Amino acid sequence: MESARIVAGVARLVQDVGLAEELAQDALVAALEQWPREGIPANPGGWLMSTAKHRAVDLLRRRTTYQRKLQELGREVGSRPDPTEAELAAALDPDRIDDDLLRLIFTACHPVLPTEGRVALTLRLLGGLRTDEIARAFLVPEPTVGQRITRAKRTLAAKHVPFELPPRAELADRLGSVLEVVYLVFNEGYSATAGADWTRPALCAEALRLGRILAGLMPEQAEVHGLLALMELQASRIPARTGPNGEPILLPDQDRRRWDRLLVRRGLAALDRAESLGIGPYTLQAAIAACHARARTAAETDWVRVAALYRVLVHVSPSPIVELNRAVAVANATGPADGLAIVETLVAEPVLAGYPQLPAVRGDLLARLGRHDEARREFSRAAELTRNARERTLFLDRAARLPGPP
Amino acid sequence: MRYLALLRATRTTAPPPPGLMEAIMQLGEEATAAGALLDQGGLAPSAEGSRLQVATGKLSVTDGPFAEAKETISYALYEVRSKEEAVEWVSRFLKLHRDMWPGWEGEGEVLRVFGPEDFAAPPA
Numbered sequence: 164m165e166s167a168r169i170v171a172g173v174a175r176l177v178q179d180v181g182l183a184e185e186l187a188q189d190a191l192v193a194a195l196e197q198w199p200r201e202g203i204p205a206n207p208g209g210w211l212m213s214t215a216k217h218r219a220v221d222l223l224r225r226r227t228t229y230q231r232k233l234q235e236l237g238r239e240v241g242s243r244p245d246p247t248e249a250e251l252a253a254a255l256d257p258d259r260i261d262d263d264l265l266r267l268i269f270t271a272c273h274p275v276l277p278t279e280g281r282v283a284l285t286l287r288l289l290g291g292l293r294t295d296e297i298a299r300a301f302l303v304p305e306p307t308v309g310q311r312i313t314r315a316k317r318t319l320a321a322k323h324v325p326f327e328l329p330p331r332a333e334l335a336d337r338l339g340s341v342l343e344v345v346y347l348v349f350n351e352g353y354s355a356t357a358g359a360d361w362t363r364p365a366l367c368a369e370a371l372r373l374g375r376i377l378a379g380l381m382p383e384q385a386e387v388h389g390l391l392a393l394m395e396l397q398a399s400r401i402p403a404r405t406g407p408n409g410e411p412i413l414l415p416d417q418d419r420r421r422w423d424r425l426l427v428r429r430g431l432a433a434l435d436r437a438e439s440l441g442i443g444p445y446t447l448q449a450a451i452a453a454c455h456a457r458a459r460t461a462a463e464t465d466w467v468r469v470a471a472l473y474r475v476l477v478h479v480s481p482s483p484i485v486e487l488n489r490a491v492a493v494a495n496a497t498g499p500a501d502g503l504a505i506v507e508t509l510v511a512e513p514v515l516a517g518y519p520q521l522p523a524v525r526g527d528l529l530a531r532l533g534r535h536d537e538a539r540r541e542f543s544r545a546a547e548l549t550r551n552a553r554e555r556t557l558f559l560d561r562a563a564r565l566p567g568p569p
Numbered sequence: 570m571r572y573l574a575l576l577r578a579t580r581t582t583a584p585p586p587p588g589l590m591e592a593i594m595q596l597g598e599e600a601t602a603a604g605a606l607l608d609q610g611g612l613a614p615s616a617e618g619s620r621l622q623v624a625t626g627k628l629s630v631t632d633g634p635f636a637e638a639k640e641t642i643s644y645a646l647y648e649v650r651s652k653e654e655a656v657e658w659v660s661r662f663l664k665l666h667r668d669m670w671p672g673w674e675g676e677g678e679v680l681r682v683f684g685p686e687d688f689a690a691p692p693a
Contacts (some may be wrong), residue, residue, distance in 0.1 A: 207657075261602070364595070364685060364686055368648065368650075371604070371648070372604035372648070373604070374604075375604035376602065376603065376604045379601060379602035379604075380602070401685045402684075405685075425607060425608060425646070448652040452675070555647075
């Protein structure tokens with residue numbers, strides 16, 4: 164966290180994220196050299212920050228001198244005035260640092276960058292994760308991550324993306340991009356049911372941390388609390404989501420005593436906060452997650468409310484996947500036939516053509532209606548479509564457990 | 570990784586100095602804003618607590634205060650990436666007491682709380 168604050172603070176001075184990161188690294192190296200000799204300073208974060216800032220100032224002075232010399236040679240080069248001591252002191256003000264962090268988050272999640280670039284840069288700069296850690300978490304080769312980060316930094320510089328907060332009118336749009344990146348990181352960790360790879364739960368933890376920081380930085384933004392609530396509530400189920408052999412355990416079958424009550428409590432509190440500020444897609448999803456969190460057993464779930472919330476969500480943020488989830492809720496609220504009717508309208512949906520959950524849900528509803536042969540075909544189809552080995556086993560098991568000839 | 574911090578005072582010579590509570594709250598806010606602090610609370614003196622024990626097959630309940638001079642003053646639950654980070658937050662808490670409250674002595678204990686990662690299945 165300190166490293167993100169330092170990068171953010173220095174980036175405001177030098178207006179270059181890549182350079183700021185190098186200066187922050189220098190300060191950390193200086194700390195590793197000095198602290199063992201001279202002891203840890205009273206305020207380690209402040210020490211690192213002022214060291215990095217002094218280096219930035221030196222660099223800017225050198226540049227200014229260089230530019231002055233160039234000007235003496237008759238060239239037109241724009242220059243920045245030297246930061247004064249007062250400016251340096253102001254730079255250490257906590258409110259200022261918070262703003263710097265927000266600037267850093269908004270810059271790293273800038274829409275000029277492709278999504279993978281945003282994700283990699285955010286984890287690198289805000290999470291302070293090493294390139295190899297990000298690579299392991301996303302199951303891509305390390306050089307790929309390195310390239311994504313380098314390219315992202317270069318794009319920011321080439322497109323002259325200013326290191327600043329978006330204007331008020333654009334804030335909501337740009338905040339959407341920030342929240343999307345955080346949720347993407349969370350989901351990458353959350354949907355990895357393989358369970359063997361320890362770095363993927365770490366991604367959930369990283370996203371939660373970013374969400375908690377954002378909620379502290381932007382306390383008036385409903386969707387920030389909405390997303391945080393959603394992540395806290397989903398994360399509360401992590402201990403119950405895998406069985407002893409690493410196999411996935413679906414929501415209705417989870418042992419709810421293993422849910423993390425602290426995270427449930429935090430999630431419900433964040434949801435209250437979000438709902439008092441306004442309702443957006445993340446808040447609605449959190450409200451749905453809260454219905455599950457409040458039910459002591461799967462049978463106690465208020466499916467009528469879940470279905471109603473999905474109905475609102477379909478309006479606020481329409482997508483075939485939301486509609487598919489609504490079908491599940493409706494099936495549980497009023498019967499599998501009603502759910503199946505919704506699913507049938509989605510079969511022709513091109514977005515869902517390769518989506519294993521569509522045949523899986525369809526298979527489940529057909530099985531509940533006693534149409535076993537059709538259900539078996541759907542589960543086999545779901546097993547063909549998924550790329551996750553654990554999930555494939557799950558679908559094949561469901562197909563095999565249906566009565567009738569295989 | 571989650572860490573539980575238990576903080577005890579072993580010696581207090583004077584009432585807490587003005588400003589200490591604000592400084593503690595500010596540190597708490599900082600830790601919350603850094604996404605590290607999940608939960609915390611101050612604890613009343615052990616005079617208001619009880620201790621339960623099973624020994625030689627008997628369950629006994631003893632009301633406080635407890636005999637030793639140490640009082641557990643608060644707990645905090647952190648979610649951090651390493652033990653070092655948890656130790657760092659707790660040392661900042663203790664340093665506040667050292668710097669603002671002359672004569673105060675105390676100790677902090679940092680214990681890792683098991684999480685889902687500790688029960689993960691072996692690699693497939």
